[in-house]
Amino acid sequence: MNIIITDGFTLNPGDLSWKAFETFGNLQYHNRTLPIETIERCMEANIIITNKTIINADTIHTADRLELILVTATGYNNVDIAAAKKRGIPVCNVPTYGTYSVAQHTFALLLQLSNHVGINAASVAAGQWQKATDWCYSLQPVIELKDKTLGIIGLGKIGRQVALIAQAFGMKVIYNRGKEIVANTVEVSQHQLFMQSDFISLHCPLTSDNKDFVNKELLGLAKPTAFLINTSRGGLINEKDLSQLLQQNKIAGAALDVLTNEPPEKNNPLTALPNCIITPHNAWISAEARGRIMDTTFQNLQAFLTKRPQNIVNT
Numbered sequence: 001m002n003i004i005i006t007d008g009f010t011l012n013p014g015d016l017s018w019k020a021f022e023t024f025g026n027l028q029y030h031n032r033t034l035p036i037e038t039i040e041r042c043m044e045a046n047i048i049i050t051n052k053t054i055i056n057a058d059t060i061h062t063a064d065r066l067e068l069i070l071v072t073a074t075g076y077n078n079v080d081i082a083a084a085k086k087r088g089i090p091v092c093n094v095p096t097y098g099t100y101s102v103a104q105h106t107f108a109l110l111l112q113l114s115n116h117v118g119i120n121a122a123s124v125a126a127g128q129w130q131k132a133t134d135w136c137y138s139l140q141p142v143i144e145l146k147d148k149t150l151g152i153i154g155l156g157k158i159g160r161q162v163a164l165i166a167q168a169f170g171m172k173v174i175y176n177r178g179k180e181i182v183a184n185t186v187e188v189s190q191h192q193l194f195m196q197s198d199f200i201s202l203h204c205p206l207t208s209d210n211k212d213f214v215n216k217e218l219l220g221l222a223k224p225t226a227f228l229i230n231t232s233r234g235g236l237i238n239e240k241d242l243s244q245l246l247q248q249n250k251i252a253g254a255a256l257d258v259l260t261n262e263p264p265e266k267n268n269p270l271t272a273l274p275n276c277i278i279t280p281h282n283a284w285i286s287a288e289a290r291g292r293i294m295d296t297t298f299q300n301l302q303a304f305l306t307k308r309p310q311n312i313v314n315t
Contacts, residue, residue, distance in 0.1 A: 001025030002065070003301075004045040006033040006053035011072050015287055016294050021049075024301060042066070049297065050078065057083035068092070068304050071313075072293050073284075075233065077206060081314035092300040092311045096157060097292035098284040103161035105283035106201055106231045109255035112277055113199070113227045114143040146170035151197030153190070154204030154232070155180050162201055177204055194221040199229060206233035216241040219251060227253045231283040234259040243269035246276055257283045 003021060009031035012018065021027050025046070033041055033053045042048050042063050048055060049070045060066065060083045069079055071093045084091050112118055119139050123129065129137075150166040152159045155178030163173045163182045173185040176193045194200060200222065204210065214228070215238040222228075228251060230237060239260055245251050253275040259268065262281055270276045284290075296311070303310045 001046045002044050003027045003047040003049065004042055005029045005049045006038065006041065006055075007031070007051045008049070010285075011051055011290055011293060016291060018294075020298055021301070024305065047301065052078055055079045055084075060084055060087060060089065068301070070297050070300055072297050074098075075205060076313050085314040090304065090309055090312045091314045092304070092309065093313050094293050094296040094300075095311055097296060098286075098289040099157045099161050101286040101289040102158045102231050102283045103165060104286075105257060105279070106158075106162050106203075106229060107165050109229050109231070109257065109277060109279070110145075110199055110201070110227075113229075113253055113255050114145060116140040116142065147172065148198040149174060149196055151175065151188075151193040151200045153177060153193065153200070153202050155182065155185070156203060158231075159201075159203035162203065171199075190218070191221055194218050194226075195223075197226055198223065199227050201229040202232045202236055204232055204236065206235045211235050212238040214238060214242070216245065219245045222251050224250060225252050227251070227255065229255045231257045234262065239268065239270055243273065243276075246270075246273050249275075253277070255279075257281055 001024060003025050005018065005028065008018065008029055018027065018029060030041065035054060038053060039059050039062050042059050044065060045063050046065050047068045047070065048066065049072060051072045055069060055078065057080045060080060066089055069084055069089060069091045071079060071091065074093055074095055076091060076093045079091050081091050116139060123139055147170060149172045152163055152173065152175040155163065155175040157180065159175065160180035160182050163185055166173050167184065173182065174188045174193055174196060175185055176188060176190045178187055188196065212235065214236055219241060242254060246254060255277040257279045258281055264271055271278060300311055
C-alpha cells in the first residue's frame, strides 16, 4: 500500500513523528508539493494525506489505485469531494483538534487590539521609556473589556470556547449561527450583531454561500470603534472592502490570522495598514493541537482499514 504525504511540513516541522504510519505500508513523505507536481506524486497512491495541497478532480481521476483521502485539518475545501464521492473514495478530516488553541489565539489578537502589548513592549526595547517625560505611557488607548460586547459569528466548539473566555473577562456575548449552548448569551441577526458589537469574531467554515460575506454593507453597520477578528478562513472577508473601511476609519481595526490567499500576494490591500494586525495562520499551530491532528489522522486511517471509517465528509 502506497501512502503519500503531500505537504507534511506545516503539521510536523520536526517535533512530531510520522513513524506510526509506516506500519500500514510504503510511506512517501514530501514537505511540500507544487501544483504541477501533484498528479505525478499521487498517481500511484492508495492513500493521500494532504493538509493544503489541492487534490482536484484530475488528481483523483488519475490516481487509479486511490482508496482514501485524509485531510490533516478540519477544512477540506482543498479536496474535490464530489469527484472523490463519484469514485467511491471517502474523504476524512479532523473535526476537532484546535478548539483551545484557536480560542487562545483569538484572545491573543483581541488583547493586542485592546491593550497593545506588542507595540508598547517594542517601544521600550527601542529606548522610548528611558526618554519618556512621565513614568508611564501607552502608545494607543487601552480598552477595558468588562461590559464590552463580543459578537460571535458561528457558535460552534471554538466559538463556544471564545464565548466562555469573553465572559470570564466580564464581556457580554451575542452570536449568530449557533450550534452550541452557552449560558447568558443572546442570539441576534447578522445585521444586529454588526451594529451592537465592540468586537466581532468569525468562527464559521468557508462555504460557497458565505464567501466574502463580511463586505462593505455589513462592515458599514459596525460602530466606528468596533474591531473585527478572524481566525477562521480568509475567504469570509472581502479584503478590498475591509481595507477601504479601515483606511477611512469606519471601523477601528482588524486582527486577522487568515487571508484569502496564503501566503498573501504582494499587493494584498491589508498587509501594510497600521490598524490591521495580521499573524501568519498560526492559531492552530501549537504542538498540542498538531499532535491531536496527527493522532486523529492515524485513527482515521486505522478505522478505514478495519472497515469502520470515521470522520467522512463526503458521504
